[in-house]
Amino acid sequence: MTAYREVVVRTPLALKLLPILSVATFFIAWEIVVRTGVVPDTMLAAPTTVTQLLLDKFTNMDPDGALLHQHAWVSIQEAFGGYFLALAVGLPLGLAMGWFNVAEGLARPIFEIIRPIPPVAWIPLTIFWFGIGLPGKIFIIWLGGLVPCVINAYVGVKMTNPTLIQMARTYGASDWQIFKQLCIPSALPMVFGALQIALACCWTNLVAAELLAADAGLGFMITMGRRLAMPEMVVLGMFMVGLTGAFIGVIIDRVEKRLLAGIRR
Amino acid sequence: MQDAARPRTKIEVCNLTKRFGELLVLDDISFSVAEGEFVAIVGPTGCGKTTFLNTLSCLLPASNGQILIDGTPANPKRHNISYVFQEPTCLPWRTVRENVAYGMEVKGRPQKDIDERLDHIxxxxGLTQCANLYPNQISASMQQRIAVSRAFAVDPDLLLMDEPYGQLDVKLRFYLEDELVSLWRKLQSTVLFITHNIEEAVYVSERILVLSNKPTRIKAEVKVDLPRPRDFMDPEFVRIREHVTDLIRWW
Incomplete structure (x- = not known):
């Protein structure tokens, strides 16, 4: 043996076993509760039934008119469409509002009025305007993602160290130079925060939008499950929303870590 | 105030007055600084030193009077004004080299000139070795040296310094003061150096302006005609230091 010994950091046994135990207990209890009829199967589907439906839905269009991954793909398209539009509009707007008085004066009052309205409240109007297709849902999702983008970018610019601004002024820097060279770099950490927050908002609003007005997507699947009195489809839809959301979260996290590594140096 | 040996007047401050509402801070201050002169400004705490510098640098508009650089009203966009602040003002997302270049970039100097000047400064x-480090990788005193280098790099018409070494320990301060004096002699900039440390003022400057309590006026002017490098123990040095100390104490 060498003088150096490898130090093994052990995860405590409790933290290794108990999660497995708790998850297993949860699903088994769920299964038993449904199988024994304590909760009737018209109100809740057993995990095994959901799993069956999951496997079946990859090849069977019935009864909701699309395959599972098609639903997921529709949802992802809508979410990312709205998300990227929210970034494209919200970040420049927030940054400009943080520095230029004209932008703040013009946009702030309207933004403050629109901000407290939950995106879901826009759904009826959206249906009048766009129908139930892709553009309407992207609009709802865009509204939801816009708010955190604007706020974070705005606060990020406002947090620029005032002494740095004074320093730039004494060198004769113009407002535009200060905005570009000082305010935007200062705001970047907050902007990266906005990427995460906005995505979470977009995904939540997506499901809300689809629950009310859609002909495909994961939220639509949940609604169809209710209409067709198929609790297993409702549960499967919910499960897929969670899984896909978590998956996208992991991807964004990876991307952000890479980009931030370049910024924090 | 004219000195025959001096080439010409660079900065002319005429009847400078600054009011914040009813509060009169700067009261009709007039003085001039010759080209390439190193002037220190001392005064009691809270006498409006920073307001004075902020007005001189055009960060604050004067209530009355004006500041002339080469005979025209001072304007940060036209003149090269540099300001070294008390706290470090490095941009964290720029390397040492890029930080020193910042002032020149704002002025729109051609990249080739910037590079040459950077190499020189x-x-x-002695920052060449850490030129590619980021501010969070170097010490606070190094950051202040970057701010000083950045200030000299634009070839300033007027270089204002607001107690740049106030937060450093004595030994390091002596070292940086020597560095400052040597930069000033090599680059021949016109420097206005604010400090509350009288010894520092006598050590670095050619002339000391003593400010009064608020409302601030120039109360006295002391020439420091000592050879360099200066010696703190030199009787003449001690005499000037005590003289300035008395001036500040007697109001």
């Missing part, structure tokens, strides 16, 4: 202050 970084060499003078």
């Amino acid at each position: 970084l060499n003078l202050v």
Whole structure:
């Protein structure tokens, strides 16, 4: 043996076993509760039934008119469409509002009025305007993602160290130079925060939008499950929303870590 | 105030007055600074030193009077004004070299000139080796040296310094003061150096303006005609230091 010994950091046994135990207990209890009829199967589907439906839905269009991954793909398209539009509009707007008085004066009052309205409240109007297709849902999702983008970018610019601004002024820097060279770099950490927050908002609003007005997507699947009195489809839809959301979260996290590594140096 | 040996007047401050509402802070201040002169400004705490510098640098508009650089009203966009603040003002997302270049970039100097000037300045202050480090990788005193280098790099008509070494320990301060004096002699900039440390003022400057309590006026002017490098123990040095100390104490 060498003088150096490898130090093994052990995860405590409790933290290794108990999660497995708790998850297993949860699903088994769920299964038993449904199988024994304590909760009737018209109100809740057993995990095994959901799993069956999951496997079946990859090849069977019935009864909701699309395959599972098609639903997921529709949802992802809508979410990312709205998300990227929210970034494209919200970040420049927030940054400009943080520095230029004209932008703040013009946009702030309207933004403050629109901000407290939950995106879901826009759904009826959206249906009048766009129908139930892709553009309407992207609009709802865009509204939801816009708010955190604007706020974070705005606060990020406002947090620029005032002494740095004074320093730039004494060198004769113009407002535009200060905005570009000082305010935007200062705001970047907050902007990266906005990427995460906005995505979470977009995904939540997506499901809300689809629950009310859609002909495909994961939220639509949940609604169809209710209409067709198929609790297993409702549960499967919910499960897929969670899984896909978590998956996208992991991807964004990876991307952000890479980009931030370049910024924090 | 005219000195025959001096080439010409660079900065002319005429009847400078600054009011914040009813509060009169700067009261009709007039003085002039010759080209390439190193002037220190001392005064009691809270006498409006920073307001004075902020007005001189055009960060604050004067209530009355004006500041002339080469005979025209001072304007940060037209003149090269540099300001070294008390706290470090490095941009965290720029390397040492890029930080020193910042002032020149704002002025829109051609990249070739900037590079040449950077090589020269970084060499003078011995920052060449850490040119590619980021501010969070170097000490606070190094950051202040970057701010000083950045200030000299634009070839300033007027270089204002607001107690740049106030937060450093004595030994390091002596070292940086020597560095400052040597930069000033090599680059021949016109420097206005504010400090509350009288010894520091006598050590670095050619002339000391003593400010009064608020409302601030120039109360006295002391010439420091000592050879360099200066010696703190030199009787003449001690005499000037005590003289300035008395001036500040007697109001």
